[in-house]
Amino acid sequence: MSISQKLSVQRARLTPAQQALLASRLKGAAASEDREPALVPSTDAADRASLSFAQRRQWFLWKLDPASTAYHIAEGLRLQGALDVDALRAAFRALVARHESLRTVFRTGDDGLAEQVVLPRLDLEIPLVDLGGVPEALRAGLAGEAARDVSREPFDLLRGPLLRVSVIRESEQAHVLVVVMHHIVSDGWSMQILVDEFVAQYRAITQGEGVAGLPLLPVQYADYAAWQRRWLEAGERERQLAYWREQLGVEQPVLQLPADHPRKAEGGYVAASHTVELPAALAQALRRRTQERGTTPFMLLLAGFQALLHRHTGQEDIRVGVPVANRNRAETEGVIGFFVNTQVLRAQVHGRMALAQLLAHARETALGAQAHQDLPFEQLVEALQPERSMGHSPLFQVMFNYLRGGYEALRTLPGLTMEGCPLGEKAAQFELTLTAIEDPEGGIRAVFGYARELFEAGTIARMAGHYLALLQALADAPEQAVGEVALQDEAGHAAQGLNALRFPDAPPVHRLIEQQAQVRPDAIALVCGAESLSYAQLNERANRLAHRLIASGAGPEAKVGIVMERNAGMVASVLAVLKSGAAYVPLDPEHPQDRLAYMASDSGLSLLLTQASLRERAAGDAGIRVLAVDELDLSGEPAHDPEVPLHAQHLAYVIYTSGSTGKPKGVMVRHEALSHFIRSM
Incomplete structure (x- = not known):
């Protein structure tokens, strides 16, 4: 294999966010400076008080429904071993002191607009719920319920804090740790930062080294928010908006995903999920296909999802929301805050299109989106003015997310082992969300998050099976037409019968x-x-x-x-x-x-x-x-x-x-x- 081919393979293994960061670094500092103002700490108090565009939308959504849990970022972990609760508290308090976002609250300014206020100090209370006096047979159930209560408690953006940590003790050797943040000050990448830095602090404290001396952060989130506004106002907004106008066109169709139950005019559903593991042979075959086609797992899994949505709706104009980390500047890599942006990836799909053609289109669309990932979704919505409805989100109604790895640092906590602790139901952000997760060993699982009041569990399970069938076809027969892939129901029969002209199993x-x-x-x-x-x-x-x-x-x-x-x-x-x-x-x-x-x-x-x-x-x-x-x-x-x-x-x-x-x-x-x-x- 040539050096060029090896580099292509290595690049294909990167996540979309990592690829964007690599592309940004390869441009070089001089090229970057030509277009972008310097990202440095701001000394203008008014400048730092303004919300980022993403935060403005979160503020609006919170004002609309302060009790919603849809935008809680939460993790629950069962820890086995001797947990030092005092060290845990000290570690989290060090994180609060380090990251301004974790000390931020919000208020309405004199001009009627929301503004963020960074508190100089915040004493984070971390309660310990001790179930040691409860009969042992009841402890696990009560601990799970207590963890869910922590996750479900609404945040008050006016008072804070917007980080909530709780420890539930089942015994001296068994604890449940719950960490919850509001999306307005955090995102998925931020949770990874928080976990990694918590582990570093906890290890240093328990080993008698005191608080870990982590490198100073070059900027804080409020600095980024001020920089983002200056950059977009300097002309970058118009440049990127022109691209997205061309990509998405004038009309913004609503995806008509067939539901088992009527939709509510005002929306608002409870989230449920169904997880399916890709067989190891399929995951390996998909990896080979990405290398042959010069694509990434993200692109291939997205193409399969687009084909799935076409098969289930019959619509040819498929719009999918895709979150991107939006941290393509080195200064933001280690900062906790709401950086993630949402892009709308469009596919024109018809039944006679070859799967390989759809994959090539997904590749082209994803690369174009990476080069124009900085336009805030809120700005795009404002510019395109799609039809607004309480019953569905603007521009897209389903989301696709691709994640790699996990909180591996937690496995290095001294004297502790861990496993996940489900935190129960929360509000659904969208009718359907597919999250593809690749673990360090190369395994892939697909998590279908869905609105429980709209879809029966069996419907989503069949949809997951159809997704696997489409991925198998992408791996084995990419020249096959999207509409010719046989989809199976739970009995093993053709569920949609698109190979036959006259609907033998699904008559009109x-x-x-x-x-x-x-x-x-x-x-x-x-x-x-x-x-x-x-x-x-x-x-x-x-x-x-x-x-x-x-x-x-x-x-x-x-x-x-x-x-x-x-x-x-x-x-x-x-x-x-x-x-x-x-x-x-x-x-x-x-x-x-x-x-x-x-x-x-x-x-x-x-x-x-x-x-x-x-x-x-x-x-x-x-x-x-x-x-x-x-x-x-x-x-x-x-x-x-x-x-x-x-x-x-x-x-x-x-x-x-x-x-x-x-x-x-x-x-x-x-x-x-x-x-x-x-x-x-």
Whole structure:
């Protein structure tokens, strides 16, 4: 292997954050100074009081819901051995003295804006909860509950402290350590710093050396926040924003992930998780594939996730949020604070795309994002102005995170061994988060975090299995199309049947209705006010209209608008459009005339179904044929099922939502996605 190839392999093993830091260092100090102001301690008190852009968003979210635990960064550990609690307290107090972020509180300034206040001194209380007097059989359970209480207690950003540490003693040789920080002063990298420095301090104190003499920090977080504002205001914001505008475009679609239960308008869910270990052979095969393709594990695992989201939603425009450490300056490497930034990585995925092509796109997108990682997510949201909703986050609705290693320093605590201690439920930040964790031995596990009120555990377990199948295909057959990878259910059968053209295992929705009409023809299928229809009646009514639509030119990929009041006729019309092979476009008759006209034109309707009382509102573009369903004589049309051939990627419907630009935006949903959504209900 050449030196160049060896360097490429070594670079591929770095995390995205490490690659960005390497790239920054390779540029050299002179190149950096041309674009960036120096990052040095600030002596301007007003400058240091201003929040970073990321902190401003956290302040807003906390004011919105002060009791939320969604942005708690928490770790629980069971420690076996002789723990020196006094040394532990001294170690953490040394950390508080060293890092200003751990002594920071927040308040509203005279101008009404939030500002941060660094306290000159903070005496961190570390309580010891002693369960030694409790019956031994109850101690572990009570210790776990006490640890969860520490994690669930809300932070008060006005009063602080925003670091909480508690020790729970089960016996002289068994303790539980709980460490919780609020995200406004910390991030995942910061937790690693805190753990590493705690171990160094604890070891030095217990060995009689006193507080460890760690190197002085070149800057504190408030210095970085001031530097960030100056740099962005000097023109860097516009440079990076131009890149992200080009990447993400004007419209920002919402990912329609099929859920088992209805979404709440105001959002707010409890987090649950499902973990799956990648088989060792698969992890090794993926590592070989990354070396062959000049990619990283992050890129490959992201591509698999993008393919998974496409297969489960049928959408082709996939947006995934990805956190980046954002510590590409050496001065920030050892500072505790909220540096992490969130990027939106976009993929255009369709069923006929080769997995290798998707991987190459993920590589290109990730590298471009690394070169433009400094624009704060909050600035991007402000610039793109996506549709806002309490029910979902802006710009992306699912997140992917890739982590390497763990808190290995803890394993060197003198006289102690450790294992994790689950801290119970917390609020979900997003509907779905995939965290891929690579351990020092090369093993990989995928943790699916999800909103418990939206998804059943079985649904997420099947999704995890589908993810493994897609990764296996990436490893074994990268030239295979995304839509051709066989996904298995828990019984080992094809779960989505995309290899077969006619949905052998996942029939489209109108086929399900037809099956019920055969099996239970007299069972009630639809009740609307005083009117009710059996499956046989509904199916025949839809069939007759479907045959008329086919004769009028409807068929696969054509779009038929429906402007009708909510009644049995509207349901039959929707079913008829699906039976004709066309996609339906629901149009609310209560909407303004110009909005209806825009959606009809934008979607490219070939036909429009309505009722006599709404004909005038439905009449718009002279090129669109309008049929009033309640005036049609369909008695001469065939009553049998049309049986129009369809496949998974054919369009089922187009739904319009409020657009961020003032214009409605259409989301296209394929038969595959609609079928699996209905089957999951």
